[in-house]
Amino acid sequence: MAFEGLADRLQSTIKKITGKGKVSEQDVKEMTREVRLALLEADVNFKVVKDLIKRIKERAIGQEVMESLTPGQQVIKVVKEELTALMGGEQSKIAVADRPPTVIMMVGLQGAGKTTTTGKLANLLRKKHNRNPLLVACDVYRPAAIKQLETLGEQLDMPVFSMGTDVNPVEIASKAIEKAKEDHNDYVIIDTAGRLHVDSELMDELDQIKTNLKPDEIFLVVDAMTGQDAVNVAESFNEQLDISGVVLTKLDGDTRGGAALSIKAVTNKPIKFAGMGEKLDQLEAFHPERMASRILG
Numbered sequence: 545m546a547f548e549g550l551a552d553r554l555q556s557t558i559k560k561i562t563g564k565g566k567v568s569e570q571d572v573k574e575m576t577r578e579v580r581l582a583l584l585e586a587d588v589n590f591k592v593v594k595d596l597i598k599r600i601k602e603r604a605i606g607q608e609v610m611e612s613l614t615p616g617q618q619v620i621k622v623v624k625e626e627l628t629a630l631m632g633g634e635q636s637k638i639a640v641a642d643r644p645p646t647v648i649m650m651v652g653l654q655g656a657g658k659t660t661t662t663g664k665l666a667n668l669l670r671k672k673h674n675r676n677p678l679l680v681a682c683d684v685y686r687p688a689a690i691k692q693l694e695t696l697g698e699q700l701d702m703p704v705f706s707m708g709t710d711v712n713p714v715e716i717a718s719k720a721i722e723k724a725k726e727d728h729n730d731y732v733i734i735d736t737a738g739r740l741h742v743d744s745e746l747m748d749e750l751d752q753i754k755t756n757l758k759p760d761e762i763f764l765v766v767d768a769m770t771g772q773d774a775v776n777v778a779e780s781f782n783e784q785l786d787i788s789g790v791v792l793t794k795l796d797g798d799t800r801g802g803a804a805l806s807i808k809a810v811t812n813k814p815i816k817f818a819g820m821g822e823k824l825d826q827l828e829a830f831h832p833e834r835m836a837s838r839i840l841g
């Protein structure tokens with residue numbers, strides 16, 4: 545699982561301070577220096593680390609800690625609260641349109657896990673929220689992507705709307721929404737095209753779909769294994785499309801986890817879900833507080 549290295553380091557750092565009946569400014573400085581190094585090593589964005597450490601220091605050297613009866617534990621509480629806030633604070637909910645169907649647009653680079661996540665999200669909406677989604681294949685450049693979504697639909701026993709590769713994605717998506725209304729599908733999840741790199745042609749196409757469909761959510765799917773690149777990708781998609789949330793995939797892998805800790809701070813958009821494996825039931829709602837607890841032990 546991602547974060548193991550970071551978790552080990554942070555846990556041994558904070559252990560030194562937990563039981564202390566008295567915490568000096570020097571203790572806090574030493575602790576924050578180690579936390580800083582651990583975060584940088586976990587590939588957390590440099591500026592994000594700087595701001596976080598500043599806040600932890602301000603609070604830990606302040607009255608809140610120094611005058612408490614259990615200063616050691618109080619310092620840890622501060623670190624945990626700040627890590628939680630960094631990852632988005634509260635868990636974010638998924639939108640529900642006033643009038644169904646709720647339209648979710650999935651965007652991201654090829655290989656990030658977009659199509660798989662489309663299937664996983666549909667599965668989660670049905671299982672946890674009792675919804676009845678329609679999946680839409682809008683990657684008109686890769687017949688294999690359409691086939692992949694159709695296969696997922698078969699596995700899930702869920703409808704998939706596709707019109708092949710010769711129709712404009714805006715038209716496919718609009719027709720899909722009409723179909724969802726007829727068939728009483730309350731969610732429409734659109735799997736859009738991906739590319740190997742961010743490029744203007746892709747962005748223009750996504751922007752057209754967005755303008756025409758006015759989706760309730762635009763989820764950017766990013767691969768946590770790609771570290772700082774994931775953060776850069778999130779930044780450019782957000783600039784162009786004003787996304788509503790992020791799905792971080794492959795958090796089950798041996799990643800350093802920095803992306804999860806930087807994305808919210810850099811884009812100011814919440815991480816809504818985390819992909820924890822290749823199987824269709826391995827998508828979890830992202831809980832910043834639980835994640836911070838996992839990291840800090």
Ligand code: GDP
Pocket residue numbers: 652653654655656657658659660661738792793794795796797818819820821822
């Ligand atoms: P797309 O090109 O963005 O649509 O990516 P795909 O959905 O085809 O996924 C690319 C690869 O990543 C596939 O082999 C997926 O099984 C794998 N994958 C997707 N999400 C996860 C995840 O959360 N964990 C792991 N380990 N693999 C994932």
